[in-house]
Amino acid sequence: MYKGLKFTAVAACVAGALGMSASVYAAPTHDKAVIGYLTQWEAWKGTDAGFSVKGEATHLNVDMDIYSILNFSFFGVAKDGSLHSGDLRNKNIYQDGSVQEPGPLLHPDVYSSWDFHILWGELEYIHEFPGNEPWQADQLAKVQAQGFVKDGRGWKHAPSGVTGQMPIPLKKAGGAPGLIDLANQKDVKVMASIGGWSMSKHFPEMAANPAMKERFLADIDRLMALGFHGIDIDWEFPGSGGMNFTGTDVDYANFEQLMDDIRARIGNDKLLTAAFKAVPAALEGYDWNRLSNSMDYFNMMTYDLNGGWSNLTGHNSPLYPYPEEEFDGLTLDDLRVWMQARGIPSNKINFGAAFYGRGVQTKEATAYLGAPTDKRTVNFSVDGPTSSSVDLDNWKAFEGQPNYNYIIKQNGWEHFWDANAEVPYAVKGKYFLSYDDEEAIRKKAEYVVNHDLGGIIVWQVHGDIQCEGTFINHGSKLKECTNLKSPLAQQIDNVFSANVLPNEAPVISVPGAQAADSGQVISFVVSAVDADGDALSFTAAGADVVDNGDGTATVTYKAPNTATDLTDTVTVVVSDGRRSDSASVTVNVTGSGVVENTAPVLNAPASVDVTAGDATVISVSATDADGDALTFAASAGVVAQNGNSATITVSTVDSDKDSVISVVVSVNDGAASADATVVVNVKGNAGPVNGSWDKDTIYNTGDKVTYNGVEYTAKWWTKGETPGSSSVWEAFDDGSAQTWSAGKVYVGGDLTIHKGNTYKAKWWTKGDMPGSAWGPWEQQ
Template identity: 80%
Template sequence: MNKGLKFTAIAACVAGALGVTATATAAPSHDKAVIGYLTQWEAWKGTDAGFSVKGEATHLNVDMDIYNILNFSFFGVAKDGSLHSGDLRNKSIYQPGSVQEPGPLLHPDVYSSWDFHILWGELEYIHEYPGNEPWQAEALAKVQAQGFVKDGRGWKHAPTGITGQMPIPLKKAGGAPGLIDLANEKGVQVMASIGGWSMSKHFPEMAADPVKKERFLQDIDKLIALGFHGIDIDWEYPGSGGMNFTGTDADYANFEQLMDDIRERIGPDRLLTAAFKAVPAALEGYDWARLQRSMDYFNMMTYDLNGGWSNVTGHNSPLYPYPEEEFEGLNLDTLKNWMVNVKGINPKQINFGAAFYGRGVQTTEAEAYLGAPTDKRNVNFSVDGPSVSAVDLTNWKVFEGQPNYNYLIKQPGWAHKWDANAEVPYAVKGKYFLSYDDPDSIRKKAEYIVNNDLGGIIVWQVHGDIQCEGSFVNYGTKLKQCTNLRSPLAEQIDQVFSANIIPNEAPVLALPGAQNVDSGAVISFTVSATDADGDALSFSAQGADVTDNGDGTATVTYKAPNTAVDLTETVSVKVSDGRKSDSGSVTVNVKGSGDVVNTAPVLTAPASVSVKAGETAVIDLSATDAEGDSLTFTASSGELVQTGNSATVSVATVDSTENSVVNVVVTVTDGVETVEATVVVNVEGNTPVDSNWDRNKVYNTGDKVVHNGVEYTAKWWTKGEEPGTSSVWEAFDDGSAKGWSADKVYNGGDVAIYEGNTYKAKWWTKGDVPGSAWGPWELQ
């Protein structure tokens, strides 16, 4: 065991050491892989989860000077082998016999999912496919330029084959870029990560069935068409099984063949990686020589080695063995020795895990300590369902016992300690024990990777340590970017990996002086840049088009708006060498025509919306103006929130058993002309409550209640979970279809009646009104 700091020489490029080469240039200049998992669901979390604002945890707040690979997580595998958005996972998949129904690759609803906002960036909504009328010409040109075509009542993105429901999610011109566009600008690669703990159930059957595997590979083609630089497989786990499925020995060979098939499908120049269980006994069944030929990296999940399932307290991610460990060998050093010395695996293909979160448990002792007995009881997890666990929900309830580093480090009352054997920290507070990583332990793991000439490190997950020390810039209603972002754990990794690297010099941008142009006219001007390192440069601009001349210069083309009065505009220009950048702005003086011509704005509003009585109806509005005038929205009732040229009207309704209609008049004005529309809010009355369910009562398996006129049976222990909204309750089924309820959870295969028609659920859903062509319901 060598715990010293003897650094190995850092090579020029990791790709040359691997069997498969990658074409993209990584943002960091060292030779180590720094792979960060970026989840689609973290963006929903706000201040209660340690973030400054909701929407902070997106691609706009990731330091791409540190990470050279980002894994967008996760896409799931459905029962037919197809892939689906992680937002469409069956939340009851932990139940025996439960399956994942097929669903869209990207969630089609831009309001309830972050898929398009993260992958495509700031969006401009087009609420109906434009026709051929003159006033629709601009919108039609936009959707056609981005490859959208009409597809039934929805749209299809022709370049990728992705389909969706209205509105059309256009990339906003000059807006914040999406994950893949931003990564391309930074020289970072983005992987499509498939599976994860709760969406791996159908991996074994897909990998064993040629028909299902071909369906899977067809969706791999779509991911590559979307711009992903490679594929990451998170089958948890071949051979040993996972949530609601068992593994078999056949899984190992099927996994190896799947890797060969994916490699053939994506070609030799894209990355192929997979996450592996960090337990040697679970890894014996693989032909590692075969995997080394088809894959770039083996991402070892060297975390979650102890937690609420453990009988005694232990470390989440220990670097070395320690006397108190419950099971011998669950640490990074033992795994490395087994992989390299016993199995002969190329160390440059091995990446070890870094946990940017902790695991909390409660013990039976008045004062917790390392190795203390854990205190287990029945717990109902949001993902895993009912489990026996010692998880600490007293201190980390919002995180279900797994707090992010940026949250846990701020909590008072904990005594923080250091284990000199495992070389990781832990903390205690009364009977509670917390295992986590801090900057010192992350640094030691990075040094270990360098000392042992390993490939690099994987981070779960990239937003676990971010701290905004500045303010936020809003891009639309969803995306927010911090002006001064810190990543204290990730920064330790970068400092170690970059220790022997000559620092990169930022390019220097040269811009011309102010430009003059007439109203509606087009001008071009040249910008240039130099780079002390001789790196290749790329130019971009906001408010204008850029043509890179390939010789350190670029031509910027600007079209002036049609204006009667003089304007002063700004064109922002940026140059990047793939790692660092320089930016500036050019002032453009637009000479007005003197002709005062005004065109009324164009308002886009739905004809009607539906809502249950007592709930709030949401009306989404947008508008355009030919002159680019500032627009103002109003509404005759409800609360209106305007963001740029879009607005949302929230109309509260009164709880009632009667159906009713509310007419909301909405307007938009450019200060000269006003356009209005009437939106009909259809309010559906609630069924009179008929209930003997008690929120404060404990129900056990088999207990029956009546709630909202429906008889339910408890499937396991429960308290406080309302029948019709939680999968713990099973509704009595007399064989007939029931009326659809906005408050009820439906799983794939469930049927419901709505407006006289019978619908069947395609996947898990709650609150989605049947009838939408792209929704979760299909007409029977």
């Protein structure tokens, strides 16, 4: 799709009348999609979120010479299948049993919502519907010209069916245009985006219920009547579920049918797109051929791949795999390979660019990539109480997801570049931040060009804006910057507008099968050619490589020590910096008949501490001199292995007593093993002690007091009953022998001390003094 700047003399005059900057930017001539999400809530944010003023984050401050499509986000799905304004989202939807009630398509209160200000622009308020009196003629003509009719005590916009309360939100003559009007001037498409993380709960039932779906499609008609150029579906997520709902396999077919139904409803001249989870396992259930017939773009959310839910620090949006990743396959490159292997049209695939970061806290004094995260219960504004390691100390206003334009203003962070994943990250003490900078965004744009993909989706367009000018006020809410910069978006535009031809991948040549004896070192030469003449680099898995500088490389391989014959494989990769090629060389290793194996070396902490009821993560690693594949195991807990490292998550039972769990961790190379014992010190969760017992204080169940040096817990409501002499109080018992108490219940095996002697109870007893030969006590 070619998007040029259609800024004619008439349009320039209109811009001047509206107070808009008439600067003409270089219009993109590329055919890549640049899709930006524009949210209705970002406009509320001000200086605490990196913006200059509240109201800066609207459509008036988006460089529409960069974006080809803008997704207005979000409309939600109600329990009856109808659509509602995102401002009417049920904020308790995360709770079990919560549902989304139906509501207006656009929030009718122009004072508490940005819906009309963004979609219709600068407004003129009419507080009473005009009558037929002569003095009302001018107002009545304006109201009727914009399609408003009286509807009870409110109004109705006849073309779209949108209704609302007073005042009537008229588009102000000569005022700043709304999103769709401004986009039409710039030849930009505007999509109505439906769903999102917190408003997808009713998607599955709507897509499966014909009556609910018909209400949904009727509201699609209303959106199109408002002037939207298409529909974007953000059902999070078919098949796997989202906030407060689960997915099933039938979701996939229902999603495909829904796309067919929407396409039939909006026609072939409108756009239909959807956002997809960037995890191959969640994409297997789709019929991609069917989706390709009905949809224009597949918007892959290649961000949020690591965050507060992760056990190890990782990248939010990695381009390539990296050794420290917790789970394999969660990168842009992995997803592209998976999608193209299934024949999904490359020109319909758009990859995500994150204009924000994700911050977490770790268990280490100094954070690093791959460090164990430190989780606790956090009460998020959207997700509610959730176990997360999110960093709220540095990014509280963003709940751990700061915009790029805020990140770059912060001091005290040490920034690094991961050459494997090709993204940056930063650390400050125990805190870790993953984000994308200009270099990372540029590389993602180049990747899209090099692999002939459709384009890029941006979450979200205001994440990188920087106002370097002054603001023009358009009414009470809309602010327009006279000199706007978008450094991340500009990187995308620079790459896509550079007339860069798709890069040809280099081609590697390798020799045939090689032979080696057990433990022998052999070498062989590989070569490669590149049609573009790019400089090449070689790497190999399981071998060392020396680049000869002439398009060849020498690969040195050491055969494992083996008693039996085996076949090994050396995979060699050549890269031109953008694309790569690989080939494998088979090595037939002749066994020695003698087993020579070096046991692996295990690295594990001696002990870890945890509070009873919580879970702790033990991080271990191992090395093997023979380079054998390693397998970790543990006597307790859940083991998650990542290469030669592993984490063991050990859960504990809530208790007020201290205890110890001995976890034996072992690593095996297939022939020998090494083990270590990690002591988990479980601190009892005793709860607070409410001071010394007071006869005039009321105590409730669970309250704790001390009396005569002994700690007691109330078993029910009590007042004035002395601990040690009343059954309402239970004395704390850590298992050691304590001075005998007449008010305490003892069972068989319990120990006590009386007059300097230790006694053991032979059976249940209370009030029986130790020392009687025929009583329940036996002297030790």
